[in-house]
Amino acid sequence: MTGAGTNHTIPSLMGGPAIILVRPQLAVNIGMCARAMANFGLSDLRLVNPREGWPRTGALRKGAYAAAAGAVHLLEQARLFASLEEAVADLNGTFATTARERGQLKPVLAADTAMAEAASRFSSGERLGILFGPERTGLANEEVALADKIVSFPVNPAYASLNLAQAVLLVGYEWMKAAHGAAPPFQPAERSPAAPREMILSFFDYLEGELARVGFFRPLAKRPVMQNNLRNMFHRMNMSEQDVSSFRGMIVRLVEGPRADRPKKKSQPPSDDKG
Template identity: 45%
Template sequence: MTDAPSKPVFVLVRPQMGENIGASARAMLNFGLDRMRLVDPRDGWPNPRAVAMASGAAGRVLDHAGVFPGVAEAIADCQMVFATTARGRELSKPVMTPEAAMRQARALIGQGARVAVLFGPERTGLENADLEGAGALISVPVNPEFPSLNLGQAVLLSAYEWSRAGFDGPEVVAGPGTEMATGLERDHLARHFEDDLERVGYFFPETKAEGMKANLRQMWGRLGLTRQDVQTLHGALRQLARRRDGDA
């Protein structure tokens, strides 16, 4: 893995309006952030309305934005993912303010982790399936009678808190074996578990199988697994499979 970047990546999931993508780029650059990824933008990419709204220097954020078909691909190289949402209260994940989340992001990046922040589409926000790979949720304490934020506003708040957190060095020095697992590594572990559990008939009845798998994937996202943890669990599963197959 190459050296981890010193800033988080902001991931706009299924953004609908080019103007909001451009506004998000401006908000990011206002506070020194320039790493944007787009997941399946509704109107395709590149988008001239996004470029017009970004105006000037912020256009470089769009020039280097990566485009991905799904959330899993966009966060595959990230060890920690925060997801901004007013939904998902039924998910067993920590819920943080933007201030607390960006402080934690600073600390994790100081330890060498790759960090992503997810932002949902304008009309619906992130879906529960989008949240499965997140380790924590970000909820803005706004008026409960009108909790909706524009995409650009949500990006601005998080970027501002990132800047305000300020950071001169890592708060914790990472020791051997503490490098956090990436989203791709957690996904491989989840698939390994699901395949083994499928073989022994764990996902029963069939009508509940998808919900059971979703619960497991949410668990992997919030556990904060290290790469060593993932390797250990893969090894344990392989050993259990050998014992099972040998006893059969």
């Protein structure tokens, strides 16, 4: 299954720090992490002793692949390790994610600060990894000890436990902003040019004339104030030429009523003239 935002006609972003899932418990969460990685251009997925093994067949595989929602290439390329030490052996630095203070005197960074550092180091050729612990307990102290720095999130202190894929998503989002920029992926289409004053004043004259004709301005002594209020309402819209044309067209139809259907052209009967 792929989502509405999937576009296979353009190149996909790849690279970034390795996402290292340490003892993940559920195959479906591994699939959801792959989806989060694909959202933000991360492509190095490493698994350390997943509880259910690495499911490449059966129901577990089906669940993981369905949760990946089109990011199955990351599941196919995922590397399996017997220990965290093996998973980080080729890296120049690692960040450990945790919601709890561990008393290890390591620098504790917010995700945006950590990923800004990661993007800078990555562009210099360093290889980095981000550690995520199992869903129920998080990383063990011994696993956090293998990291250079800690990444944590500003969450409700009374409910700081994040879903595994949500944690990957938050880090991936900050990586995307740091490495590729924070601009939205698209902008609204250009509006038609701003309406010139002459066009707007002509519209006001027409609108106010029709409103006066049907007795809208009552009492008459308040007409100047009511006209000013109407004009200010439209001015606040910063109307384009298309806006003014549309408003005027709507009022014309209300004033004149429905358009009469154009009579259909009658087809000419075949001629009987054989001469």
